[in-house]
Amino acid sequence: MHMERITEYNIDFAVSIQGELFPGESARANYEESLAAFSNYEYFLIYVGDDCAGIIGLYCIPEDPDSAWLGWFGIREGFRRRHLGSAALKWFKDMAVSREYRFARLYTDELNNDAAIAFYHANGYICEPYLNLEDPACLQYKTLIFSKPLADEPLVFWNGRNIQLTEQIEKQRKYHVDP
Numbered sequence: 537m538h539m540e541r542i543t544e545y546n547i548d549f550a551v552s553i554q555g556e557l558f559p560g561e562s563a564r565a566n567y568e569e570s571l572a573a574f575s576n577y578e579y580f581l582i583y584v585g586d587d588c589a590g591i592i593g594l595y596c597i598p599e600d601p602d603s604a605w606l607g608w609f610g611i612r613e614g615f616r617r618r619h620l621g622s623a624a625l626k627w628f629k630d631m632a633v634s635r636e637y638r639f640a641r642l643y644t645d646e647l648n649n650d651a652a653i654a655f656y657h658a659n660g661y662i663c664e665p666y667l668n669l670e671d672p673a674c675l676q677y678k679t680l681i682f683s684k685p686l687a688d689e690p691l692v693f694w695n696g697r698n699i700q701l702t703e704q705i706e707k708q709r710k711y712h713v714d715p
Contacts, residue, residue, distance in 0.1 A: 537589070537623055539580040542567050550581055551711075553591055557610035565707035566593070566608065579608060582624050589615035592624050594631060597700065604632035604686075606642035625659050633686050640686055643699055646678035656682045664693055666701070673701040 542550045547567050554563045563579070570577035570593070579593035593607030606628055611621045632640050643666060644652050657663065661682035666674050673679075679701060681694040 537620060537627075538583050539592070539627065540583060542570060542579040542581060542591075544571055546581065547571070549588070550579065550591060553581065553588055553612070554608055554610075556612065557591065558608070562708045562711035563591075563608045564711040566595075566704075577607070582611070582620065584615065584620065587615075588612070589620055590624065592628060594628060596637075600697065602638040602692075603641045603683075604628070604635065604637040604639070606640065609642070621655060622659060629684075629686060638686055638689070639692065640684045641694065642682050643679050643701070644682070646680045653680065660684050662691055662693075664695075666694070666696065666699060668696045668698050671698050671701050673705050677701065677705075 540546065547564070550567055551562070551564050554561075554567075566577055567579055569575055570579050576598065577593065577595040579591065581588050582590040582592055590609070590611040592609045595605045595607050597603065597605060606625075609624070609628075611624070629640055640661075642656070642661070644656070646653075646665070653663070661684045664681050664683070666679040666681050668674050679699075681699070683691055683694055685691045
């Protein structure tokens, strides 16, 4: 398994893979942001040999410099149940540790997402519901935050701080596509 950073040369391909994994959603705005010189976003295509097996990203919320966030992570159907997801998650953790983040975090939908929720639990992530009344999207979308300490220290729960879900949904609407 190896990673290839998303660039201006492969962004259209990355968007097609993301569309396959998350129909009706669009990461193009996030991918475009990652192309800027001083971006808080990095996204990668996951390869097994010459075949693209999925996508993965790391980003930081500026208000929380201690946490590396997993973004737009998914493994394509034909590559699942081969431990690639766990290997990619370990790669994400190793990259976060090398950059001295203290926590790995992600958010995902609570509804109709049993496989992903079980996967993150199996990989040692602790779950909490996301509720922040300053982020109106959390009232519309049932969202879970998963967190894991990256060092030998206790987990500091997210505890409802703003994950900018509303802003993310607005980014997706910029390139909305129907499934």
